Amino acid sequence: MAEYKLGKLLIEGKTKKVYELVDDPNLCLLQSKDRITAGDGVKSHELEGKAAISTATTVKVFQLLDQAGIKTAFVKIASETAFISKKCEMIPIEWVTRRLATGSFLRRNPGVPEGFRFNPPCQETFFKDDANHDPQWSTAQIISAGFVLNGVVLGKDEVDIINRTTLAVFEVLERAWASRDCALIDMKIEFGVDTSGEILVADIIDSDSWRLWPSGDKRLMKDKQVYRNLSAVTQADLDTVKRNFKWVADQLDYLVPPPSALVVILMGSPSDEEHCKKIAKHVTDLGLRVQLRVSSAHKATEETLHILAEYEGSGEKVVLIAVAGRSNGLGPVLSGNTPLPVINCPPTRPDNVALDIWSSLNVPSGLGCTTVLYPESAALAAAQIHALHDHLVWSRLRVKQLTNFIALKNADITLRNLTL
Numbered sequence: 001m002a003e004y005k006l007g008k009l010l011i012e013g014k015t016k017k018v019y020e021l022v023d024d025p026n027l028c029l030l031q032s033k034d035r036i037t038a039g040d041g042v043k044s045h046e047l048e049g050k051a052a053i054s055t056a057t058t059v060k061v062f063q064l065l066d067q068a069g070i071k072t073a074f075v076k077i078a079s080e081t082a083f084i085s086k087k088c089e090m091i092p093i094e095w096v097t098r099r100l101a102t103g104s105f106l107r108r109n110p111g112v113p114e115g116f117r118f119n120p121p122c123q124e125t126f127f128k129d130d131a132n133h134d135p136q137w138s139t140a141q142i143i144s145a146g147f148v149l150n151g152v153v154l155g156k157d158e159v160d161i162i163n164r165t166t167l168a169v170f171e172v173l174e175r176a177w178a179s180r181d182c183a184l185i186d187m188k189i190e191f192g193v194d195t196s197g198e199i200l201v202a203d204i205i206d207s208d209s210w211r212l213w214p215s216g217d218k219r220l221m222k223d224k225q226v227y228r229n230l231s232a233v234t235q236a237d238l239d240t241v242k243r244n245f246k247w248v249a250d251q252l253d254y255l256v257p258p259p260s261a262l263v264v265i266l267m268g269s270p271s272d273e274e275h276c277k278k279i280a281k282h283v284t285d286l287g288l289r290v291q292l293r294v295s296s297a298h299k300a301t302e303e304t305l306h307i308l309a310e311y312e313g314s315g316e317k318v319v320l321i322a323v324a325g326r327s328n329g330l331g332p333v334l335s336g337n338t339p340l341p342v343i344n345c346p347p348t349r350p351d352n353v354a355l356d357i358w359s360s361l362n363v364p365s366g367l368g369c370t371t372v373l374y375p376e377s378a379a380l381a382a383a384q385i386h387a388l389h390d391h392l393v394w395s396r397l398r399v400k401q402l403t404n405f406i407a408l409k410n411a412d413i414t415l416r417n418l419t420l
């Protein structure tokens with residue numbers, strides 16, 4: 001931590017200390033403690049090694065969210081037990097998302113059986129107030145509180161954006177954990193407003209933040225609920241809790257897989273290069289690998305089939321995008337000779353589209369190639385296919401939806417306030 005000069009202690013909570021950084025007023029350092037607490041701090045124990053496990057967990061979760069495109073306050077790891085974050089004024093609300101009903105939800109909603117499934121996930125908010133056991137608050141209560149943080153007034157639009165972001169965070173992490181056969185049952189996150197006025201997912205996300213049931217089996221739970229459920233706490237109990245937390249931190253290493261999804265863009269002629277590069281740009285923006293190839297199904301059919309054999313034999317997961325002007329023989333020939341998905345994206349112009357498009361659309365029976373007109377659509381269609389097996393690609397598509405929502409909301413706010 002020698003590279004960071006710590007300034008004054010901003011705040012000390014039950015599980016961490018937050019320090020200013022002398023060299024950057026926009027950042028802070030979150031130093032985790034070897035302490036585990038429950039019941040608003042009533043139950044509390046020293047747990048040697050917890051700070052390191054908690055930091056490792058939080059850092060990996062924030063890195064995953066970052067790769068998915070969600071804006072968080074996380075900046076970088078500082079030591080085994082601390083990380084650097086954007087310095088925020090924190091919104092004193094816990095944003096909770098539930099896929100299955102359990103725990104306090106059952107007490108507050110008598111009659112709902114444990115395991116009741118919420119589609120879409122259930123969202124709840126709680127005001128952070130230990131003395132009053134964090135009472136549940138409605139959206140109306142949050143807006144009416146009139147929170148102002150780093151100059152940002154928390155109104156309906158801001159709460160809408162936070163609610164949508166909370167849902168995306170949950171779904172991204174739920175998918176990621178599903179890839180390890182773990183069910184994310186529910187979780188809570190917190191938001192802060194940084195010094196530039198941006199609303200960010202902040203605080204930490206660790207084994208205290210969620211319920212995690214391997215194979216969806218409550219008896220196998222790996223989260224802090226194990227500690228909450230203990231009446232008398234022995235050293236052996238604490239060892240079990242720590243082993244569970246370590247297991248979670250270790251599993252997270254598998255949740256950011258090396259990129260495997262490959263999109264191959266085949267063009268019938270090098271004159272299609274510009275159009276293909278536009279598709280390639282969208283594909284790489286979505287975090288997929290891309291390769292460009294040139295092959296004419298009309299003039300060099302055998303070579304086209306050789307290229308196809310190359311990818312079929314590679315053992316990789318491949319989606320093909322066929323780009324051919326005038327008569328598109330390429331896409332249908334590929335599609336007729338492989339079970340791999342083929343997406344046609346002909347480089348049409350307004351003056352030739354009515355003529356050329358039919359070669360992509362009116363294909364012989366037995367062919368399943370699809371056709372889109374725009375480079376972005378081709379990339380998105382390929383990503384949607386890969387998203388079925390790659391949770392990170394799925395997450396990027398999911399966060400793209402969120403980003404679109406936020407951009408439209410912000411445009412609406414700007415235009416609504418325009419004086420004409």
Ligand SMILES: Nc1ncnc2c1ncn2[C@@H]1O[C@H](COP(=O)(O)OP(=O)(O)OP(=O)(O)O)[C@@H](O)[C@H]1O
Nearest residue numbers: 011013014015016018073085086087088090202203
């Ligand atoms: N990026 C950040 N910038 C500023 N403060 C932060 C940031 N991230 C977290 N904090 C704040 O650090 C404080 C200490 O965290 P800690 O979790 O230990 O508190 P706590 O005792 O659990 O209290 P709380 O119930 O508010 O979480 C919290 O008030 C939290 O909101």
Ligand SMILES: [Mg+2]
Nearest residue numbers: 013014015203
């Ligand atoms: Mg806290």
